[in-house]
Amino acid sequence: MYERRWWLSVLTVATVVSTLAAPAMVADPGAAAPGPDDPITDPIPEDPIRSRLGLVLEEYAQLPESEPTPPPTDERLMRHNRINYVGEVPDGSGRLYVPDLNGSLYLLEDGEQHPYLDVKERSADFFSGRGMGSGFGFVTFHPDYADNGVFYTVHSEGEKAVAEKEPTYPNQPDAAVQSVVTEWTADDPAADEFSGTSREIFRYGFGSYIHAIQQIDFNRNAEPGDPDRGMLYLAVGDGGIAVDNDIPQELDNPAGKILRIDPSGDNGPNGQYGIPEDNPFVGKDGALGEIFAYGMRDPHRFSWDPGGSGAMYLGHIGQRAVESVYEVRPGDNLGWSKREGYLSFRPDTQCYLYPLPADDEKYGYTYPVAAYDHDAPKNWPCNADSGHAISGGQVYRGSALPKLRGKYVFGDLVDGKVLYTETAEMKRGGERAPIHELQLFDTKGKQLRMTDFVGDGRVDLRIGTDSKQNLYLLAKANGTIWKVTGTRTGPASEVTDKVRSNLAAYYDFEHPFAADDAHEEDQGSSNTLLSLVNGEESMRAKEGAFRGSNNSLQTRQVDPDDNGNDDWKAGVWDPEGAESLRAFNGAKGATVMGWFKTTGENPGLNTTTPDPDDRYNSVGLAGILSGDSNGHDVRALLELIEVDGELKLVALGRRLDGGASQTFAADKDWRKLLPKGKWVHLAATFDYTTGDMALYRNGKPVDGSYVVPGDPWKVDGSGASATDPRGIKIGGSFPQNSQERNPCDCRMDSLMFLDTAAAPKTIADQYRRFAHR
Incomplete structure (x- = not known):
């Protein structure tokens, strides 16, 4: 089961979230270009391309549990530990280093870890209990560490330090x-435990607990004699306060910049480091000579391509919508807070971004070479965390994995997607490079997502490397490091092209919503968030209906003696009509299909009658609450319902608001069609223009008959009422949780809701696609 996580600290979310009032504006290829004041809420309409290429992950190490200081109230900090990078000590020993934000620096040898240095113990004012990046943020070893024993750390100190330290x-x-950069010198660079001296070289205070100094590092491409050899880069965030000001654009302060310093020099303002004379702003009035590039919000991770052009790539976390990869060069201005990604940012309307002004070129901003947007669910508040943030990555130039060569591998640190772009396609000033999503496999060949590897909807993913270009993935969720040991070709999409063209909503239960994993992300076109009602994340079952599926949804009756609202079900509900499901407004047809397995006694005991042995006369599977349905009246429902005193598998549909329903009931005993403990693929189709309805089992039509004589739908060749659907119901009635009816003690997988009555061949082909993976 997934571990319970609540990620929202301010927003209170109802069991089923209502849709937003404001429609999303997206780019229409046939429409006129948006004006400068036209909001764009889907900045990058194209999604990452699902690649057939997959990574094989082998568990390499698990680091010890740790806790923040002081104890946090933000559950996002309550992880197994807070490991945030893995790299190799540059001394030829093969040892890897791993910092933990909660204070410890570990060294790994062949996967075995031991503590090397406790930064928390060395700092009386150490602080890691608030803010996603607070604590022991990063460590980097001098390229000549084998000879000089020098390495550098950055950590956070709290209020006392802010008040007392210059x-x-x-x-x-x-x-x-305050973020504090410290130089450490080991007495013996080869020792397994630090002993030596330290000195502070840089300190700076931030106006909030976020976006401080994220990473410090050296350019490993710089050989002896290169002017970049031994120069230390500091990725300094905006302190979380630049939404309403121009701090990252101002050159007289370090915030929102990448700094480049010489830790062996002494001409800096405190005499503890030097300012390289070849920095781009040296000698410019009013500018800090340390600045290498500026205009940043949260420069999370940077790295250099170890081959090719040797370019520096930065993963930059956006404010609201756009996660970006930049190729960073000296003097670059990335535009924050005037720009987010490729678009204009306005602090007074943070739900939207805007087109660039006509005179944009005069500002000289540098734009991303690759980017993706959040695609937040349409029925999720636009000003709430939608569970996305880029984690910068590494360009692979190794020889062991030829299919990865030349690819910049990075990820989303929240939901754990692992992505790549081709470095050959990442061109400054050109079209942004396509982004591809990699598939993931364990060493036994089982396809998994990072949420499966960690057992949590929030992964907290980071990516590191070693001197042989091996790639490592690590997660705070369970404190584990995986090594990429191979590549393999994964299966094609489980959805056929014919189904995809009309797939309004699709829930495969492999995509917990990272901002709150009591919800499931929609893989269909409507992007409608599904709520797991009452059982929340406990409703995720570690079982799939077909090969390649790892999770399903468990619904059930909780208390058969109480007429309450505690049954496990799932759904979408909006009493005003769910805008995101507008595909069903006036639709000419609908299809409901998915995998079902009964797991308990059905139908459930009826909690609404005094007879303790009475059972409901229906078992809810799945349906669309289109039109003005209140959660019990339906338009398109796949269900078990009593017909003439006998429970039957049915397609139950209603065409018009206020109109009558029609039922198509299967002839065969429902227990034969849906035997207990066995996965079965079921589908129901509804053609509102002709009045035809049909049922399918494992891709084949099911014989049946209509229950209501005549034409209760009043078919006239048109579609359903032009009314936005109230939502979707799964596993019972009333997804608004106002009352409980017709619970299903079932597991469900890959539930699909199409805005057309699918043809028999379409359903058969989709079943075969699932069954033959």
């Missing part, structure tokens, strides 16, 4: 924490 440059107003 920063290198003036703190941001009302600073909450």
Whole structure:
């Protein structure tokens, strides 16, 4: 089961979230270009391309549990530990290093870990209990570490330090924490435990607990004699306060910049480091000479291509919608907070981004070479965390995995998707490079997602490498590191092209919503978030209906003695009509299909009558609450229902608001069609223009008959009422949870809702696609 996680600290979300009032504006290829004041809420309409290429992950190590200091109230910090990078000590020993934000630095040898240095113990004011990046943020070893024993760390210190310790440059107003860069010199570079000296070289205070100094590092491409050899880069965030000001654009402060310093020099403002004379702003009035590039919000991770052009790539976390990869060069201005990704940002309307102005070229901003947007569910508040943030990655130039060569491998640190772009396609000033999503496999060949590897809807993914270009994935969720040991070709999409063209909503239960994993992300076109009602994340079962599926949904009756609202079911509900499901508004047809397995006694005991042995006369499977349905009246429902005193598998449909329903009932005993403990693929189709309805089992039509004589639908060749659907119901009635009826003690997988009456061949082909994976 997935571990319970609540990620929203401010927003209170109802059991089933209502749709937003504002429609999304997207780019229409046939429409006029949007004006400068036209909001764009789908900045990058194209999704990452699902690649057939997959990575084989072998568990390499699990680091010890740890806890933040002081104890946090934000559950996002309550992880197994907070490991956030893996790299190799540059001394030829093969040892890997792993920092934990909660304070410890570990060394790994052949997967075996041991503590090397406790940064928390060395700092009386150490702080990691608030803010996603607070604590022991990063460590990097001098390229000549084998000879000089020098390495560098960055950590956070709290209020006492802010009040008492002098920063290198003036703190941001009302600073909450300070980031401190420290140089350590080991007495014996080969020792397994640190002993030596340290000195502080840089300190700066931030106005909130987020977006401080994320990464510090050296350019490993710089050989002896190269002017970049031994220069230390610092990725300094905007302190979380630049939404309403221009701090990242101002060159007189370090915030929202990448700094480049010489830790062996002494001409910096505090005499503890030097300012390289070849930095782009050296000698410019009013500018800090340390600045290498600027205009950043949260420069999370940067790395250099170890081959090719040797370019520096940055994974930059956006404010609301766009996650970006930049190729960073000296003097670049990435545009924040005037720009987010490729678009204009306005602090007063943060739900939207806007087109670039006609005179944009005069500003000289640098734009991403690759980017993806959040695609937040349409029935999720636009100003709430939607569970996305880029984790910068590595360009693979190794020889062991030829299919990865030349690819920049990165990921989304929240939902755990692993992505790549081709470096040959990442061109500054050109079209953004396509982004591909990699498939993932364990060493036994089982296809998994990172949420499966970690057992949590929020992964907290990071990506590291070693001197042989091996790639490593690590997650705070369970404190584990995996090594990429191979590649393999994964299966094609489980959805046929014919089904995809009309697939309005699709829930495969492989995509917990990272911002709140009591919800499931829609893989269909409507992008409608599904709520797991009452059971929440406990409703996820570690079982799939077909090869390649790892999870399903468990619905059930909870208390057969109580007429309450505690049954496990799932759904979407909006009493005003769910805009995101508008495909069913006036639709000419509908299809409901998916995998079902009964797991308990059905029908359930009836909690609404005094007879303790009375059972409901229906078992809810899945349906569309189109039109004005209140959760019990339906338009398109696949269900078990009593017909003439006998429970039958039925397609139950209603065409018009206020109109009558029709039922198509299977002839065969429902227990033969849906035997207990066995997965079965079922489908129901509804053609509103002709009045035809049909049932299918494992891709084949099911014999049956209509229950109501005549023409209760009043068929006239037109579609359903032009009314936005109230939602979707799964596993029972009333997804708004106002009352409980007709629970199904069942497991369900890959539920599909189409805005057309699918043809028999379409359903048969989709069943075969599932069954033959």
